[in-house]
Amino acid sequence: MIPTSTPPTDGSSASPSGAPRGPQPPLKSQAVIASGWMHTAKFLTTAPQLHHLPPLTVPEIAFVGRSNAGKSTCINTLTQQKQLAYASKKPGRTQNINLFSLGKQGVTDAVLADLPGYGYAAVPKADKIRWQQVMANYLVTRENLVGIVMMCDPRHGLTELDEILLDIVRPRVAEGLKFLILLTKADKLNREEATKALSIARLQAGGGEVKLFSALKKQGIDEASQLLWQWAHPVVKDTPAAAAPAPLDEPENLDED
Ligand SMILES: Nc1nc2c(ncn2[C@@H]2O[C@H](COP(=O)(O)OP(=O)(O)OP(=O)(O)O)[C@@H](O)[C@H]2O)c(=O)[nH]1
Numbered sequence: 001m002i003p004t005s006t007p008p009t010d011g012s013s014a015s016p017s018g019a020p021r022g023p024q025p026p027l028k029s030q031a032v033i034a035s036g037w038m039h040t041a042k043f044l045t046t047a048p049q050l051h052h053l054p055p056l057t058v059p060e061i062a063f064v065g066r067s068n069a070g071k072s073t074c075i076n077t078l079t080q081q082k083q084l085a086y087a088s089k090k091p092g093r094t095q096n097i098n099l100f101s102l103g104k105q106g107v108t109d110a111v112l113a114d115l116p117g118y119g120y121a122a123v124p125k126a127d128k129i130r131w132q133q134v135m136a137n138y139l140v141t142r143e144n145l146v147g148i149v150m151m152c153d154p155r156h157g158l159t160e161l162d163e164i165l166l167d168i169v170r171p172r173v174a175e176g177l178k179f180l181i182l183l184t185k186a187d188k189l190n191r192e193e194a195t196k197a198l199s200i201a202r203l204q205a206g207g208g209e210v211k212l213f214s215a216l217k218k219q220g221i222d223e224a225s226q227l228l229w230q231w232a233h234p235v236v237k238d239t240p241a242a243a244a245p246a247p248l249d250e251p252e253n254l255d256e257d
């Protein structure tokens with residue numbers, strides 16, 4: 001049974017408002033904890049429209065981005081599961097908002113949301129507009145949303161629709177909503193292209209973090225998992241862990257090959 005409105009009770013996680021509930025684990029074990037936590041992901045529900053989404057109080061993290069950017073593949077990679085989210089070569093594969101619950105010992109302490117991609121040329125205009133409105137509403141009104149992961153294929157850069165989305169979420173990011181741009185399919189870039197893509201995206205990210213990611217080369221997985229874990233489990237302000245938050249390595253180097 002998934003608790004849809006009950007906050008976690010194990011003393012180690014947070015409410016969507018960001019109110020901390022417990023101390024962080026030792027820094028060294030964070031990567032292992034984050035990875036184990038991601039692996040607990042289970043399908044929760046699917047919603048064709050916003051009003052079909054269950055109201056939740058646990059922190060929710062949304063994956064957004066152009067069609068075919070690699071959102072579903074990223075969720076499968078982070079959760080170390082082959083077919084949790086539907087990934088496909090064909091753009092437009094994900095058509096609903098799909099929620100996946102996370103949490104150990106059957107206690108859901110966060111939710112991942114895999115959103116349909118935008119910008120797929122073959123989608124009829126009316127459907128595109130409908131979807132843009134659904135997504136804008138979701139990003140602006142979803143109360144338990146604590147963070148957004150924007151997947152961006154660095155070979156295309158941030159598109160006009162990505163920029164529109166950035167504008168929509170900017171006020172919430174200013175209020176504390178977490179924001180990460182993952183430059184996907186980094187395996188397609190050489191070192192120089194990767195460095196350039198990172199610098200450009202950082203200028204556009206408006207204070208959010210930018211990291212390289214490759215499902216194929218398993219690049220950026222630990223960093224992304226740890227960041228998401230931290231978003232869902234913010235530290236208590238007056239603990240030593242809060243005074244010295246875990247530094248995340250900058251995964252700016254591509255795998256050597
Ligand atoms: N080379 C490479 N291909 C990838 C990577 N991640 C995803 N892909 C491929 O990109 C294609 C699209 O992946 P999806 O995960 O379905 O993309 P999506 O963003 O969920 O697409 P929609 O659901 O249509 O919005 C698939 O063929 C994946 O195998 C990656 O890191 N490297």
Ligand SMILES: [Mg+2]
Nearest residue numbers: 071072086094
């Ligand atoms: Mg998808």
